Structures are given as structure tokens and as C-alpha cells.
Amino acid sequence: MKLTINGQTQDRSGTCSVATLVAEIIAAQRGVAVAVNGTVVPRSAWGQVDLADGDRIEVLTAAQGG
Amino acid sequence: MFLPENGLILGTGGANSLAALEEAVVASETTLVTVALRRVDAAGPGLLPMLDRLGVRVLPNTAGCYTSGDAVKTAQMAREAFETELIKLEVIGDERTLLPDGVELLKAAEILVADGFTVLPYTSDDPILARRLADAGCAAVMPAGSPIGSGLGISNPHHIELIVQSVDVPVVLDAGIGTSSDAALAMELGCDAVLIASAITRSDDPAAMAAAMRHAVTAGRLARAAGRIPRRFHALASTQDDGIAEW
Known part of the structure; x- marks a missing residue:
């Protein structure tokens, strides 16, 4: 299936939960x-x-900003 | 109360390094700092752990949003990420001035208030819009003294005073402060707090400027409470004429 994660497309096989994807991207959970x-x-x-084929996923965290 | 006791909220944008930012947070003695929300690959690591370590509370913003829809979505993401109802609501009108789009701002504020957020809108120095935001249930109003990052100070002090008189919620002077006298003036005009980012983080010595701002906020608050003398067109001697020698 094709996912768009933070604007980047990625081909994956098998099922993938949001939790699995987040763990691959960032170690922290808080924030x-x-x-x-x-x-x-x-x-x-x-x-x-x-996640399903064609999903667009945004994974956001804290950045410096006023 | 969500405002820091010392009346100084620190914006974390603009710092050269996390280490410089940390020194500024410590020197400011604030208990509330803003953060933005960005994609994990662009955000860079370490900010939140540092703020957690210092024990300061986080005020997430919706910086970069041009529509109420984007701002509402960003606020919902911020609540999920930081487990706080607090949101500094920014809906800007154009990138040249970064001034708020009042129509979109009010619309977003109404939606977020209904959704249980504690909404702190970055607004213009328009007293009527400020009142509309307060009437919509915002927990404070945060008028710009002048455009974000401009360092031009408070371009319309009279409007800031009018806002202080017009609303029953706290007024936070947000944006435009250039140096410590601007922060003192904001408090003298009756603001409850100031929010400062660039004037501290982009100064030559952010920690020293943070300390200067902290003192300025205290001085301005004390002066406001003490009650300034009225302005007079002509002089008024402070020394009596009685008993003056004749030569």
C-alpha cells in the first residue's frame, strides 16, 4: 500500500497501525x-x-516558535 | 490562572541554539513558554525534554495558519501532543505583516472555545475585535504592539489602554516588543503580561535580555499599581516658594 507520511510517499506491504508507524519515526511519544x-x-x-492504501499521515511534534 | 506570576511569557522562536534558549528560559524566570507544532523531521529533537526538565508549562501556538480551519486542526493536534487545553491562537492575514486576520481569528476562536480550549488569541490592537474575542469566551486577548519580530514597540499605546478598559479578561501584549522599555510600557498601560520571543531570542545575549525584560515587567507593573502623575503642559515646581531668601 502507498502511504504519504509528512509529505513523503512510502510503499509498504502488510498491515501497519498508527502506533507502529509512529514508533518507526520517533522515539518519544509525549509531544x-x-x-x-x-x-x-x-x-x-x-x-x-x-493505515490503508492512499492514507495521508501527518506526524507532528514540538518546534521552537513564538 | 494560566498566566505566569511574573507576567512574562517567553516565546521560544528565533533562538540560535537550544542551549541559548535554555539560558533565556532560566533567566526569564517564566513558568510558561510557547511552542509550535511541526513535522517531526523538521522540528529537531530536544525541545520538549528541555522544557520538561526546567518545569515550565507549554503554550502551543498555531503559527503559520492562514485559515480558521487550519488553526482549529493545529490546535486539536497540539492538545493531543501536549495534553493541554491552552492554545495561543494565531491566524495570520499575510506574510509581509504577519498581522492577524480578524474574521478568521474570531471564527476559529468560537469553534475552539466550544470545543473546550482555553483560547489565547493573538489579535490586532483593535479594541472592538478584542472585545468580540472576549465575548466569544476567549480566556485572554493578546494584542500586537506592532508586527511580529519588528521590534517597533507599541505603535498605538492608546489602543492598548482602550483594550485594557474594554475587556474583563487578561490582556497580554504580544508581538512587537523591541527592548525592555517597551515591556515596561505595556505593563504601565495596564496589560497583565507580555509575550516576548524575538526581542529576547534574537538579541546578542538572550539570557541577559531575558533578565532585563523580567525586571522591566516588574517595574511597569509596580508603576501601574503606584499610579503615575498626570501629564502637564507646563512645569509644576516640587520645591515650595515659601521661605525663599531675598537678595
């Missing part, structure tokens, strides 16, 4: 938020939400 196709996925649901 991280995920949206799939523009909808926020609460942290408590990361393990239950499987």
Missing part, C-alpha cells in the same frame, strides 16, 4: 500528535487504527 487524512487520531487509539 507527538498524528492526523490521518486530516483527522486527529487520539494517542489512545494509535494501536487500533490500521
Whole structure:
């Protein structure tokens, strides 16, 4: 399946939950938020939400800013 | 109360390094600092652990949003990421001035208030818009003294005073402060706090400037409470004429 993660497309085989994807991208959990196709996925649901072909995923965290 | 007791909120944008930022946070003695939300690959590591270590609270912003829809989504992501209802709501109108788009700002504020957020909107120095935001349920209003990063100070002090008179929520002077006298003036005008980023983080010595701002905020707050003398067109001698010698 094809995923777009923070603007970069990625081909993957098999199923992949939000939790699995986040763990691959960033070690920390606190300070991280995920949206799939523009909808926020609460942290408590990361393990239950499987990603599907064509999904657009945003994984955001704290950056310096006023 | 979400505002720091010492009246100084530090914006973390513009610092050269995390180490310089950390020194500024410590010197400011603030308990509340802003952060932005960005893609993990662009954000760089270490900011949140450092702020956690210092024990300061995080005020996430919606910097970079031009529409109410984008700002609402960013606020929802921030709540999820930082487990806080606090949001510094920014909806800007154009990149040249970075001034707020009042229409989009009010729309986003209404949505976020209804969704349970503690909304702190970055607004213009328009007293009517400030009142509309307060009426919409915002927890504070944060008027710009002048454009973000400009260091031009408070371009319309009268409007800031009018805002202080017009709303029942705290007023935070946000944006435009260039040096410590600007911060003192904001407090003398009746603001409850100031939010400073560039004037501290982009100064030659951020830690020293943070200390200067902290003292300025304290001085301005004390002066406001003490009650300044009225302005007079002509002089008023402070020494009595009675008993003056004749030559």
C-alpha cells in the first residue's frame, strides 16, 4: 500500500497501525500528535487504527516558535 | 490562572541554539513558554525534554495558519501532543505583516472555545475585535504592539489602554516588543503580561535580555499599581516658594 507520511510517499506491504508507524519515526511519544487524512487520531487509539492504501499521515511534534 | 506570576511569557522562536534558549528560559524566570507544532523531521529533537526538565508549562501556538480551519486542526493536534487545553491562537492575514486576520481569528476562536480550549488569541490592537474575542469566551486577548519580530514597540499605546478598559479578561501584549522599555510600557498601560520571543531570542545575549525584560515587567507593573502623575503642559515646581531668601 502507498502511504504519504509528512509529505513523503512510502510503499509498504502488510498491515501497519498508527502506533507502529509512529514508533518507526520517533522515539518519544509525549509531544507527538498524528492526523490521518486530516483527522486527529487520539494517542489512545494509535494501536487500533490500521493505515490503508492512499492514507495521508501527518506526524507532528514540538518546534521552537513564538 | 494560566498566566505566569511574573507576567512574562517567553516565546521560544528565533533562538540560535537550544542551549541559548535554555539560558533565556532560566533567566526569564517564566513558568510558561510557547511552542509550535511541526513535522517531526523538521522540528529537531530536544525541545520538549528541555522544557520538561526546567518545569515550565507549554503554550502551543498555531503559527503559520492562514485559515480558521487550519488553526482549529493545529490546535486539536497540539492538545493531543501536549495534553493541554491552552492554545495561543494565531491566524495570520499575510506574510509581509504577519498581522492577524480578524474574521478568521474570531471564527476559529468560537469553534475552539466550544470545543473546550482555553483560547489565547493573538489579535490586532483593535479594541472592538478584542472585545468580540472576549465575548466569544476567549480566556485572554493578546494584542500586537506592532508586527511580529519588528521590534517597533507599541505603535498605538492608546489602543492598548482602550483594550485594557474594554475587556474583563487578561490582556497580554504580544508581538512587537523591541527592548525592555517597551515591556515596561505595556505593563504601565495596564496589560497583565507580555509575550516576548524575538526581542529576547534574537538579541546578542538572550539570557541577559531575558533578565532585563523580567525586571522591566516588574517595574511597569509596580508603576501601574503606584499610579503615575498626570501629564502637564507646563512645569509644576516640587520645591515650595515659601521661605525663599531675598537678595
